[in-house]
Amino acid sequence: MLRRFKWFIAGFNQQKTAKPKGDAKLLPLPKEYNSSARNRKSMFEAVHEVAIYIHRFHNLDLFQQGWYQIKITMRWEDSEYASLVGTPSRVVQYDAPVLGSDDVLGVWKIDDMDHSFSSQPFRIRYARQDILLSVMIAFNLSLGRIEGPITSAVILKFELLYAPVLENGSNMQDSPDVSPAAVHEFRIPSKALLGLHSYCPVHFDAFHSVLVDTSVHIALLKGGVHAMKKPSRSSSKINEEPASDKYDKENQVLLVKAFLKSRATLLQELQNLSKAINETVDLSGLTSQHDEAKFLRVSAEVGMETSNDDLQVPNSTSGSSSDYICSLQKDELYRLFHSLGDQNLYLWSTFLKFHRAHKTKILDYLRNSWAVDxxxxxxxxxxxxxxxxxxxxxxxxxxxxxxxxxxxxxxxxxxxxxxxxxxxxxxxxxxxxxxQMRINNRSIQxxxxxxxxxxxxxxxxxxxxxxxxxxxxxxxxFRNIDPKDTKTILPEVDSSLTSNNQKGxxxxxxxxxxxxxxxxxxxxxxxxxxxxxxxxxxxxxxxxxxxxxxxxxxxxxxxxxxxxxxxxxxxxxxxxxxxxxxxxxxxxxxxxxxxxxxxxxxxxxxxxxxxxxxxxxxxxxxxxxxxxxxxxxxxxxxxxxxxxxxxxxxxxxxxxxxxxxxxxxxxxxxxxxxxxxxxxxxxxxxxxxxxxxxxxxxxxxxxxxxxxxxxxxxxxxxxxxxxxxxxxxxxxxxxxxxxxxxxxxxxxxxxxxxxxxxxxxxxxxxxxxxxxxxxxxxxxxxxxx
The missing domain is CATH 3.40.50.1820 (Alpha/Beta hydrolase fold, catalytic domain)
Known part of the structure; x- marks a missing residue:
């Protein structure tokens, strides 16, 4: 049985994240790609990285004392993509548990059998008790060899596991009676998979009344590139692309447009967060001024002013934006894809560092935005x-x-x-x-x-x-009350309570x-x-x-x-x-x-x-x-x-x-x-x-x-x-x-x-x-x- 566990040690509180690759300009083609070989077909790969930050577990009204644990899994909603599951890729423990505390024992773990993450067990003793977890889990949702954005939503599942306190004082991981107590699921729409920073409170149900302060952060990142075998040259028109090759290009165009939208979203959201919490974020390594203008021009030309659900297959009659993107040669499309991939990776890495430095401020801002919405x-x-x-x-x-x-x-x-x-x-x-309503937005549902x-x-x-x-x-x-005296009907607040209007x-x-x-x-x-x-x-x-x-x-x-x-x-x-x-x-x-x-x-x-x-x-x-x-x-x-x-x-x-x-x-x-x-x-x-x-x-x-x-x-x-x-x-x-x-x-x-x-x-x-x-x-x- 293939089973792998990643164990957290209290002194080790982070894993290395990907480093930005400097100025993310249009890169030269890799050596394995031959621009003169028109019959060679390249496969673009991408991955959605969904990072879930769990700040604290707040017990409102759990009926039973004992050991609890949060388990997280992720899957595509459509059965068509059932084989492509979300896989935990890394865990970053922001803060180690308080030394000497016996409310949090054991370690978090990743289970390769069901591709799940489980938090460290914590003990609930009384109502309105706070357990600080401060952990970030990243799931990878690979698109595999699908050469275009998936329109399916993603189901994010939280399970509350429970085990009674054993007489010998052992913690939850030693208990044979661990059982799922409650489940709370969320739907992440396909629009949100291009880029999102959102508060996501987990309440479970009426019989397990808790609040798990959680935020979800999503980016579209670049995967690997695989060269395919040469197609048959039996066609009488050597310069004409085969039908299958044309179909692949259409999906590749969709993927490039998705990366453009993702880049714009990640950049805008990062700037909004920086402004909202009044903390400066360093974006000096993103692009030069010339390259930024080029990206803005490309974004405008492919219709970035439209909504996220406009990722449609281009055709010859769909206007200038589709004409432009379709006019790109394979090597140009390929370079644009990789350049955008590096841009997104840089923005994502910058955000992860920024989040770790200002996690509480960011969570407060996202919570307030969620409440307003x-x-x-x-x-x-x-x-x-x-x-x-x-x-x-x-x-x-x-x-x-x-x-x-x-x-x-x-x-x-x-x-x-x-x-x-x-x-x-x-x-x-x-x-x-x-x-009869069709609910179609970017918010987590x-x-x-x-x-x-x-x-x-x-x-x-x-x-x-x-x-x-x-x-x-x-x-x-009120028949005998003079209208001028109506202000005196409500008794005044005791002066001792209003001695200082600003403090108290x-x-x-x-x-x-x-x-x-x-x-x-x-x-x-x-x-x-x-x-x-x-x-x-x-x-x-x-x-x-x-x-x-x-x-x-x-x-x-x-x-x-x-x-x-x-x-x-x-x-x-x-x-x-x-x-x-x-x-x-x-x-x-x-x-x-x-x-x-x-x-x-x-x-x-x-x-x-x-x-x-x-x-x-x-x-x-x-x-x-x-x-x-x-x-x-x-x-x-x-x-x-x-x-x-x-x-x-x-x-x-x-x-x-x-x-x-x-x-x-x-x-x-x-x-x-x-x-x-x-x-x-x-x-x-x-x-x-x-x-x-x-x-x-x-x-x-x-x-x-x-x-x-x-x-x-x-x-x-x-x-x-x-x-x-x-x-x-x-x-x-x-x-x-x-x-x-x-x-x-x-x-x-x-x-x-x-x-x-x-x-x-x-x-x-x-x-x-x-x-x-x-x-x-x-x-x-x-x-x-």
Whole structure:
């Protein structure tokens, strides 16, 4: 069995890289090439070198302690090139493991059997643990004897290997129980194989929540040259090239054009990196000024201003660029190929040295560029719109409309279309359009998302623009406030926290609250995405109401308020001891009835001093308006059973049966409390597929059934709605971001079962997937920092 291992020794931390060959000019022909022998055919060879830099392994939320290892392989996506696999060619260990550390033991290795690279094993002991790896692995993707660029994409595969800690303390390489725990694959488009520098974060899956800080760097380099046998001279036209020779030349032209594009890309990217990190890169050995002008002229003549997918076989009618490249003789084409190959090798070697000297700065720049690009890339699954907050009628206006209706003079139109059905149809039409879409760009594609784009949730984002406050005659708590005094409504931040505007720490805290019969880790996937955006945020996964969510909301809200206050004081004291505390940003995320608990806690008098710190509020399918209008008969039957058999207090409050007078019910009174007005950003997540929470209740908007209901029930509902919306119209919300986000999951793979029929599947999907949170958070990162 042919098996070869390359072992890393701590003192040996690099391998030699190829040296640049001086001024990469048009070189003389090699001796074995005879320019007068027109019947000799040369074969051009090229290789893609893909360098993967692994900076660190950051454990967010692995469930098991033990030994872990990262395994990397690479292959062509098309089965036609299955025999041409990526082969590890060299490994450069930038930094040796810290001496005396027992978190990283053993050595990295290369396995020739499956052409894989495996990092050194490292031990994970606790959450948010960092393991610095600082290793660069280069894979060669040889084109073999294929005389032209391959249009296939490349699949880059990361595997997370796991082994338990043995009782004798042995490391992973001695363990017989090593097994693959998770896989994350990426697609590198053929365009990117000509030259790329990109951040490539590896997250694995929801059950193995980690971040592997990785970047990918690619260059097209020159391979060997092999002379072929002389072709037959039986042709009557000796000066005419055989058909096969002409076909070879066309592919060689394609390869030369690819090298020209690769050279331009590598040079531009290297200059961009140098400028971005403010570090000078030495390119003095690239070409002389005369030769650089020559390359620019050749590049322009072969159409370098076009996109990367214009590498087409030239023909006699395709214009001046193809005429020029086709007019080159074999020896000229051959010299150009080798000259470009040397140019690319020089640029690639220069980059590798530059990267090693400034690895952290380059990684930070690429990470920031990646974050900026996410919004445009993920907009495929996101639909944006902007609407004005509707002006709802007050109770007096409602009574007037009722009397006018009896006089046959209606004043407002009834909603004739079910909003949830309209939203679901809109999402489905968008999903169908994605299925017909051809995604063609240079970015590395995460196959968790791009593997099957039609299965990804569709998110309809509705930015709500604040309407002016209703007139003082309306039922608004701002009726007695002079407009000149509106700036004093939001309490000022404590002067001790703003003594120095330039210095001091901003303490950021996010509180996560579970729903009915939930667990404090239910929202862990949302929390993990938040941590990726802002690693410095302090989070509280509320536990005080676990196993107590059947009680009165007032009791649950008080317990949460006390828990939050204790946590905030603890973190403020700690931050103050370590330096100046500039400000505090307090955010909340709630799921299902956890949102009602959050609002109840904010209504507590002990929480009022902390309203000044409120920052972002994310409501994940929260029944803010209760179940006064609920059309899910199956779910309503379940609520009825909970009330009758278990006398669940919070269910009575949600269904407005906690008091015979609707004006004395809990939710109606809660709507009058100022629980939302101090938040700088409010995001309401809903799903038309969620049958557990009424669609309008999660979105805090008018529903179809209430629009024509002029009974007391209708009046109470509209007052509750106005009370909530008034808080978002508050003068303090001048810079507030208020969004409604419809998340439409693909439930086709779940089939038709009880969960999908009663709407539970979508309600729980919010907790079992993080793609929707990833899309929203990375599209609006300023709301979570």
């Amino acid at each position: 996410r919004r445009s890339e993920w907009s495929i699954w996101m639909v944006y719109s902007k609407v004005e907050m509707p002006q709802q009628p007050t109770r007096n206006e409602f009574d007037d409309s009722y009397h006018r209706l009896r006089a046959k003079v209606p004043v407002h139109r009834k909603i004739t279309e079910d909003p949830s059905q309209a939203a679901a149809m809109r999402a489905e039409l968008h999903r169908r359009s994605i299925a 995460d196959l968790h998302i791009f593997g099957d784009p039609s299965r990804i949730p569709i998110i309809i984002i509705e930015r709500v623009v604040n309407a002016p406050l209703r007139s003082p005659s309306g039922n608004s708590y 720490r901003i303490l950021k805290i996010a509180v996560f609250v579970h729903g009915f019969q939930g667990h404090h880790l239910d929202l862990r996937l949302v929390r993990n995405q938040w941590l990726l955006i802002d690693p410095k945020v302090e989070f509280l996964m509320s536990e005080v109401n676990e196993d107590k969510t059947s009680e009165d909301f007032r009791e649950m809200g008080l317990r949460l308020a006390q828990e939050v206050i204790a946590f905030v004081k603890k973190k403020m004291d700690k931050a103050s001891r370590s330096g100046t505390l500039k400000n505090v940003k307090l955010s909340f995320v709630g799921h299902s009835i956890g949102n009602v608990i959050v609002r109840t806690a904010l209504a507590e008098s002990i929480m009022e001093p902390y309203h000044r710190y409120l920052h972002t509020y994310v409501s994940v399918s929260g029944p803010h308006l209760g179940y006064l209008y609920s059309s899910n008969s199956l779910f309503n039957s379940g609520l009825w059973l909970l009330k009758k058999l278990k006398n669940t207090r919070c269910i009575h409050q949600l269904t407005f049966t906690d008091d015979v007078d609707l004006e004395n019910t809990f939710l109606y009174k809660l709507s009058k409390q100022k629980t939302l007005e101090s938040f700088k950003s409010i995001i309401l997540l809903s799903s038309p597929q969620d049958g557990y929470v009424p669609y309008h209740s999660a979105r805090i908007e008018q529903c179809q059934s209430s629009s024509g209901d002029y009974s007391k029930k209708g009046k109470i509902f509209h007052e509750m709605l106005n009370n909530c919306l008034d808080q978002m119209r508050a003068p303090s919300s001048e810079q507030r971001m208020f969004m409604r986000c419809d998340v439409n999951f693909d439930t086709t793979l779940q089939g038709r079962n009880l969960n999908t029929i009663i709407g539970r599947a979508a309600h729980i999907e919010f907790l079992e997937t993080d793609i929707f949170a990833k899309f929203i958070m990375w599209s609006f990162p300023e709301l979570f920092r």
